[in-house]
Amino acid sequence: MRFKINEIGTEGLPVNVTVTADWVAAACPDLEARPGPSGLTLRGRLDKTGDDYLLRAELRGPMETTCARCLEPARLAxxxxxxxxxxxxxxxxxxxxxxxxxxxxxxxxxxxGDEVRDEILLAIPINPLCKTDCLGLCGVCGGNRNLVACGCRTETAPSVRLAALAKIKLPTQH
Ligand SMILES: [Zn+2]
Ligand SMILES: [Zn+2]
Incomplete structure (x- = not known):
């Protein structure tokens, strides 16, 4: 993601770069989020202002990761x-x-590249969610409560677990 300063003319230099999943994987190896198949786009321009160079651009596109609550794919725009x-x-x-x-x-x-990497790292939450009101997984039956109202009541969980345990028959020894 390099730009030669001698190509930045008086009109500036258009910046139009695709940030691929491979690039993010190399730049952010510990990040569990990757751009979607079409990648992210970095669009804007580089302008010379006096002795400095100013990048003004927008990084946009979908990032795909895993919902911290329900473990289903989560997409962050x-x-x-x-x-x-x-x-x-x-x-x-x-x-x-x-x-x-x-x-x-x-x-x-x-x-x-370093600026793009830092922006991505700052933008991805530690616990990404598929949606803000994700109901997560049921602590009793493990079902995805976004999909099925399983009816389990967490306050009855201990007795349910005990009942389930009571049904397990250990092999009898002869
Ligand atoms: Zn979720
Ligand atoms: Zn349940």
Missing amino acids: LQLPLAVTFVSADADDADDDEDPDLVTFQGGEIDV
Whole structure:
């Protein structure tokens, strides 16, 4: 996801990149979410502003993961605005580490990959849900309570479990 700064003209440089599942798998190996088959799109532009370069873009598309409650596939629709200022490591003000919003780059190429990775990692919740009111799995029968109203009552669970245990006959020894 690199852009050559000498290709950024006065009109800026259009950014139109597909972020594939393979790319996310390599960039975020511990993330249990992947883009859908069509990937994510990063669309926007890179503009030169003085000695700096400004990326303004939007990262959008579906991420597929697993619902933390019902364990069914969960789809998260990302729509993330990106605004990042890149400054050449060779520039005079590159030593100014005071500004955390500045990202330095070297060698005449701006790599937006780290910014895309960070946006994805920040956007995926620790416990993603298939829907905000997901009912999850029944603690008694294990059924998906979004699909079936199984009628189990969690407060009766201990007695149900005991009854089930009582029905288990251990093999008698002769
Ligand atoms: Zn769910
Ligand atoms: Zn149940």
